[in-house]
Amino acid sequence: MYHFPEAMSRRPKPIAPRRPALTRLAENLRRSRALVDRTRHHVRDRILFYSLLTAGVVVFVVAGWPFLRAHLQAIAILQQVSGKPVPAIVGSFVATPITTEDITLHVESGDVRARVYLPEEKDMRHPRAPALVVFHGVHHLGIDEPRLTSFAAAMASCGIRVLTPELPDIMDYHVGAASITTIGESTQWFAKRTGGPVGVMGLSFSGGLALIAAADPLYHPAFKFVFAVGSQDSMGRVVQYYRSGADERPDGTTELLPAHEYGPLVIVYEYVEEFVPRPDVAVIRAVLRAHLYEDKAAEAEAESKLNDAQQAEAKELMDGYSPKTRAMIAAASLKHTRDMDALSPGGSLAKLTTPVYLLHGEADNIIPSAETLWMASQLPSETLQAMLVSPVISHIDMDGKGVSMMDQWRLIHFFALVMHAVETPTGRKPWL
Numbered sequence: 001m002y003h004f005p006e007a008m009s010r011r012p013k014p015i016a017p018r019r020p021a022l023t024r025l026a027e028n029l030r031r032s033r034a035l036v037d038r039t040r041h042h043v044r045d046r047i048l049f050y051s052l053l054t055a056g057v058v059v060f061v062v063a064g065w066p067f068l069r070a071h072l073q074a075i076a077i078l079q080q081v082s083g084k085p086v087p088a089i090v091g092s093f094v095a096t097p098i099t100t101e102d103i104t105l106h107v108e109s110g111d112v113r114a115r116v117y118l119p120e121e122k123d124m125r126h127p128r129a130p131a132l133v134v135f136h137g138v139h140h141l142g143i144d145e146p147r148l149t150s151f152a153a154a155m156a157s158c159g160i161r162v163l164t165p166e167l168p169d170i171m172d173y174h175v176g177a178a179s180i181t182t183i184g185e186s187t188q189w190f191a192k193r194t195g196g197p198v199g200v201m202g203l204s205f206s207g208g209l210a211l212i213a214a215a216d217p218l219y220h221p222a223f224k225f226v227f228a229v230g231s232q233d234s235m236g237r238v239v240q241y242y243r244s245g246a247d248e249r250p251d252g253t254t255e256l257l258p259a260h261e262y263g264p265l266v267i268v269y270e271y272v273e274e275f276v277p278r279p280d281v282a283v284i285r286a287v288l289r290a291h292l293y294e295d296k297a298a299e300a301e302a303e304s305k306l307n308d309a310q311q312a313e314a315k316e317l318m319d320g321y322s323p324k325t326r327a328m329i330a331a332a333s334l335k336h337t338r339d340m341d342a343l344s345p346g347g348s349l350a351k352l353t354t355p356v357y358l359l360h361g362e363a364d365n366i367i368p369s370a371e372t373l374w375m376a377s378q379l380p381s382e383t384l385q386a387m388l389v390s391p392v393i394s395h396i397d398m399d400g401k402g403v404s405m406m407d408q409w410r411l412i413h414f415f416a417l418v419m420h421a422v423e424t425p426t427g428r429k430p431w432l
Contacts, residue, residue, distance in 0.1 A: 070423070074415035077154040081147065096120070098156040105165060107185035109178075114165040114186065115143050117156035130422045131161040131194040133187050135170075137204030137230075138266060140293045142171040148203070160422055163190045163198075167206065173266050173292050175205045175235070175343055180212050184219030197224035199422045204367060207231030211345035211375075214354040225355040225385070225427030227418050230393075232367050233349075233374035235340035239267055239333045243326045247368040250377040255370045263366050264320035264329060265292060271332040275325075276313050287314045349378040355385045355427045357418050361393040385421070385429045388414040 079085065097120045105112040134152055139145050143164040152162045165186035167179045183206070191198045200223055202210035207228030214223040232238050241247040242264040247255045269288045273281045283305055290299035306314060316322050333340065341347065356379055360372035369389045376387045391403050392411045421427045 070416040070419040071412060073158045073419050074412045077151070077158070077419075078412065078415060080154045081151050096157045096159050098153060100153070100156075105186055105189045107182075107189055109181050109185060112165050112182055112186055113143070114163055115152075117152045117162040117164075119156055119159045119161070130159070131163070131190055131198040132201060132422050133163045133165065133190050133198055134201045135165065135167060135183055135186075135203065135206040135210060137206055138170050138173055138175065140171055140173070142166045142168075155422075158419070161194060170206060172289075173269050175209070175266075175270070177342055179206070180209045180216075180343075183210050184213040184216060184222075187213065188219060188222045191222035196425070197222055197427070199224050199227065199418075199427060201227040201229065201418075202231060203229050205232060205343075208233070208235075208345045209343065211352065211356070212343070212348060215345070215348035215352050220354065223354045224425075225357065225421050227357040227359070227421075228372075228375070229359045230361055230364050230367050231358075231371065231375075232344065233346040233371045233378070234344045236333060236337060236344065237374075238263075238367055238371065239329060239340065241368055242267060242320065243329055247370040249370045249373050251373075255368050257363070257365050257368060259320060260365045261318070261320050262292075264325065265318060267329050267332065268317045268325065271336070272317070274332055274335075275317060275328050276310075280310050280313060283310060284314050284317065288317065291318060346374060346378055349375060349383075350380065352379060352383050354383065355421065355429075356383055357385050357414075357421065358387040359393075359414060360389045362389050362391040363394050365394075385427075386414055386417050390414075 075087070079087070098117055099120055100115060100117050102113070102115050105114050132155060134148065134155075136142050136145055136148050143149075143166045148164060152164050156162045163186070165182065167182055169176045169179050183200075183202070187198060187200055200210050200214070202208070207226070208231040210226050211228060211231070213219045214226050237247060242259045245256060245258045247257075249255055265288065268275060269285070269292060272285050272288060276284050283302065286302040287299060287306065290296075290302050303311065303314070317325055319325055356375075358372045358375055360367075360369040362369055372387065372389060376384055388410060390411050391407050417429050420430055424430075
């Protein structure tokens with residue numbers, strides 16, 4: 001029998017019946033409609049995405065503009081204060097015309113001489129007006145000191161009301177408790193007239209005293225923030241630095257930097273009655289005062305009234321490196337420990353809730369930068385807004401040389417944070 005091959009023994013597959021043309025057309029239409037719907041949804045989603053993205057960018061720019069403006073203002077102000085030309089691109093941000101007026105603050109402890117710097121188009125009593133009180137450092141010119149007047153005018157030209165009260169004791173090179181009262185009462189006075197808490201900036205020892213005032217429940221509500229520049233944490237430790245040229249940091253290392261003659265001389269002037277015989281106090285103090293005031297004619301005249309023994313006393317007292325002078329400063333520091341503690345903010349920083357900004361010159365040889373590190377280590381994290389030890393400045397001078405662009409940027413950014421704090425109700429750094 002003949003056998004067919006296996007392949008030929010398979011049955012052919014049935015052929016699928018052809019669909020009618022109308023059915024195929026309907027299916028194609030359904031597919032086209034589905035494609036159109038998917039495309040429409042895709043386009044709508046893309047439009048929604050880009051709309052939201054654009055809106056987000058706009059919101060970010062609008063929200064970030066005040067902080068960007070603060071950086072531009074910081075550049076302009078720092079250039080002005082350092083005596084350098086202001087770049088044209090940022091000059092418009094410090095171009096508001098201002099007026100200045102010498103006034104008298106009538107406060108509880110007495111009258112206080114002050115000067116107010118006002119942008120012309122704003123009213124000091126406007127409830128939303130930004131305001132800043134600036135307290136001068138230990139200098140005989142007080143509120144007339146050129147660096148202070150330049151800074152206050154620059155800040156006012158940014159649309160900020162600036163008050164510079166005079167601290168008589170600080171002007172005469174005395175760091176005492178009376179200045180804390182003046183700082184607190186002057187801040188209260190300005191806060192009342194501007195409709196709310198105000199920012200406070202303290203230079204040198206005034207910065208430490210401002211922190212003490214801010215911690216006082218009596219004055220605390222008037223302080224929006226404190227900006228301390230080149231300030232002390234512990235008066236006792238600063239006096240020790242004047243004797244040794246060394247200041248211990250919180251991490252246990254030691255800052256070594258010879259103290260400026262100005263520092264120990266301020267302590268000698270403060271306690272001169274303990275360093276020389278009673279009959280010599282007045283004539284020696286006159287010499288020291290003229291020297292601190294940088295009045296060479298008055299100093300020469302005061303020296304001409306000294307006898308030989310008094311001249312020798314004055315010469316030794318003005319030598320901060322003299323072992324005898326250093327020993328007398330050490331004795332005075334020990335005797336007045338309690339007084340110096342009262343002028344040291346360190347003891348009250350742990351409970352301070354007022355926002356704080358700390359700036360210090362890296363090469364400061366009047367109040368060493370280790371003092372700012374101590375303050376930063378003692379402040380609660382939510383209180384300390386920013387801290388910078390910068391080589392761009394010394395004590396309160398913008399005279400850093402050979403600094404990098406990054407160092408300059410850090411100072412600009414820090415100062416922009418302060419500018420932003422002045423403008424905002426809370427005085428705190430931005431979330432950006």
